Amino acid sequence: MRKPANEREIIACRTAQFFQDGNIVNLGIGMPTQCLDFLPDGVDVWVDTENGAIGLAGAPGENDEFPVDVVDAGGRPSLLRTGGCCFDSFTSFGYIRGGHVDITVLGAYEVDAEGSLANWMIPGKAAAGMGGAMDLVCGSKIVIVMSTHCDKKGNPKIVQKTEMPLTGYKVVNYIVTELAVIHITDEGPVLEEIAPTTTVEEVVAKTGAKLIIPETVKTMSF
């Protein structure tokens, strides 16, 4: 496995460390799919796509046969690995809602201390729709938000109580950023790990939620 080379890759690489061999994972469009570049040694996962397949294997390369009628959750052509399967939309969402997806990884506008997630609608702006996100966060065994710690203006994306329209209420288990790993527990958000380049003080200063700081906070290792 290669080492992460920038902040986005740090987020993807640390998130991938949650994956266990044989997991069914659903990866949101964009940054979450980068996790596959950083699978830990000996870990093989099966990629679920909510439009109806398990076993997606990424975009076709130059030498691959063009995959007719296999698309990912963004509608882009994708390869299907040996052992992969396809099914209809209500079977797909039946197992998503029914708790058969091990891990869902997706982005956030805001996530709060209770694990409530806002990632589909900004008040006052036109929304593109939630797609399958509301079902995924409500049914998956583990929900991981991967995101930059702050937005482009430097405002914390991890807040005490989000006022934005929700995607899911109390659904997030872990938040992974370029600075920290935060575990949402019944007691509140626990700062479990920080990046090698930061300090607990910096993470606290850049977080809008009141973090629980354990006696030892581990450092991310890659």
Add this chain to the structure above:
Amino acid sequence: MAKSKVVSVAEAMKHCYDGMTIMLPGFVNCGVSPTLIDGLIEAGIKDLNVISNNTSVKGKGIGKLVHENRIKHITCSHIGSNTETCEKAVAGEIDITFVPQGSLAEKVRAGGAGIGGILTPTGVHTPMQEGKQLLEWDEEQGKYIFVEPDDPQKGARYILERPLHADVCFVHAYKADKMGNVVYHRTARNFNQVFATAADFVIVEAEHIVEVGELDPDEIMTPGALVDLVVQAEKEE
């Protein structure tokens, strides 16, 4: 011998009309029915009330109906793959009702299966619960009770979602026999299978039309009993 349901696109369009509610399965532009959609445009049919997951991409599939201003209202989960739909939604030219993708599939399943509604946890405490009835399981009373959004939550809470039904559904098949038995291909199956159960009139466009008896009974995904007409699909440009 079973009567053939195979007709021309023009013949199939005689069953479509202005203002109808139409289910258009597909995911982005995979598993959409471009041949039948071209037929709708050709026939000048308008004021459509569309039920779909999204609206393809700009200028293709359902995107053509958007471009030609044939759609009055869409019930869907996402429009982000088609910039033109987003623009028309902002301009107020198309009315959109968002439904979470899994709830959409399940509402249509209910509509096709004669079920009065579904209880789903998806969307509880989100804008999706607005204007809908909420039910919570009360362990002490051993029954569901209706609750208000701001009531403190004590048990598992669900949104009561009503079934969806349509006048017409367009289905995209990989193979269909002349009786309308359908086989889908890979992820092009998506919403086709469930939408085909919930419309009064189902028209299939098939990439390959085969003789009755050529499909193995076990490979048929949508029974021909649900299908009214079959047309030959053309390759989308």
